[in-house]
Amino acid sequence: MSPALFILGTISIAAHTILASIAKKCPDPGPLKNGNIHFTDLSYPNFIRFSCDPGYILQGPNTSQCLANGRWSAKLPECQPVICPLPLDCEFSVLSCHRLHPGSKSVFQDEIKFECLLPYALFGSETAVCEADGKWSALPECRCTQCPKPEGIENGYIYLLLRRAYHYKETVTYGCNPTYVLDGPAESSCEKTGQWSAKPVCRAPCAIPVKRATVLYNSQKVKVQDHIKRGIQHAESIWFFCKNKEQHCSYKVAAQCNDGNFTVPACFKEQRITSFLKTDIADLPPCDTIH
Known part of the structure; x- marks a missing residue:
């Protein structure tokens, strides 16, 4: 090797060592x-x-x-x-799936929501999560659910009751006989348990156990014997006038009908004999205006 090439090689190795x-x-x-x-x-x-x-x-x-x-x-x-493909059950059965996130694919930690085509009911979780292994968490099950013929209610009826089995989410509507008041939801639905949801109750009206009295009913002064002698409906109230003998004034006390039960306020005294000389308690000045 010539001296010149040896020197160049030495310089190159040294430069590489310095650079490194x-x-x-x-x-x-x-x-x-x-x-x-x-x-x-x-x-x-x-x-x-x-x-x-x-x-x-x-x-x-x-x-x-x-x-x-x-x-x-x-x-x-x-x-x-990772990407989770939609379950085959969502495409070829009564189970329907909906992505909860925008996009055309579902990835890790995305969720899908399930629904069952009627009359099938869903049993299990309504949502599933895309897991780390590219599979969905547990899928629900769709089952066909039927309810027996719905039972009637006392003092009421069912509109258009059909003589057949009722399926999940089908409803019936209840009504009450005249003077009775429906208490609760008017509709009852067939639930996935095969039972009906809560039925309403028909509440009874109340007779007023007073023959003569001036009362406040629907914000108006009326005579019991003339206007409400047939009674009032459930949850309605009337106000009786009671007398403060010391101040010779009147004050009002409410009484409410509760499913056929009605109690007249203890302070009320019925005037058995009508007299032109006797002032009706309802016509006395209100006690809250007397100072």
Whole structure:
């Protein structure tokens, strides 16, 4: 080897050694979204390793080497979420699925909501989650549910009662006989348990156990014997006038009809004999206006 070539080779090796010593460390490559970077040393010629969190798949290289020029041999990869295909039950059965997130595909931690085509009822969770293994959490079951013929209610009836079995979510409507008041929802529905939801009750009217009296009814002064001698309906109230003998004035006390039960206020005194000289208690000045 000529002296000139020997000198050039020596210079090249020395330059490479100097360059390696100067650029022996690579920059921090992270972070890796939805993943991790594993390393012990970021200096030349070490490797780093990539991994993804559960539910994510590595797209790209799984390692990268720190080169002598201070750069990494490969770009940072990506961690893409796993994809869960819609269950076959959602496409070929009475079970219907709806994505709760926008998009044409369902990925890790996305949810779908289930419904059953009527007359089937859903048993199990109404939602499922896309899990890390690319499968959905437990799917519900659709079962055909029927309810027996609905029972009637006392002092009432059922509109258009059909002589057949009733299926899930079908309803019947109740009504009450005249003077009775419906208490509760007018409709009862067939539930997935095969039972009907709560029925309403027909509440009875109340007779007024007073022959003569001036009372306040629907914000008007009326005579019991003339206007409400047939009584009042459930939950209705009338106000009786009671007398304060010391101040010679009147005050009102309410009484309400409760399913056929009615109690006249104890302070009320019925005037048995009508007299033109005797003032009706309802015509006395109100006590709250007397000072």
